[in-house]
Amino acid sequence: MFNEETAERVGNEPPVNTALTAFFQLRQSDTLARKVLYDDVPSYYTWNATSRIFQRKQETSVDCHEGIFKSDTLE
Known part of the structure; x- marks a missing residue:
């Protein structure tokens, strides 16, 4: 649940690396x-x-992209 207490805790101790921030680093x-x-x-x-x-x-x-791989499965 998101409230003032959790907002303060997350603000003081943000997650190290989320999937979204890892995506920006990957880019x-x-x-x-x-x-x-x-x-x-x-x-x-x-x-x-x-x-x-x-x-x-x-x-x-x-096709046409050497070293690039694709899959339809989610992991």
Whole structure:
């Protein structure tokens, strides 16, 4: 529940890395990520819960894009 107490706690101790902030970091270092929307990230990347980062999938190659992989599964 979001209230004054929780707002203050989150403000003082923000999460280290959420999926959204990891997406923004990914866009800084990965040219493919700059071309996809946040909703499309699971098609090309998996979320590593331990390190809290997105990693490119290594499954099906995308036509005309060497080293780029895509999957329809959500992880």
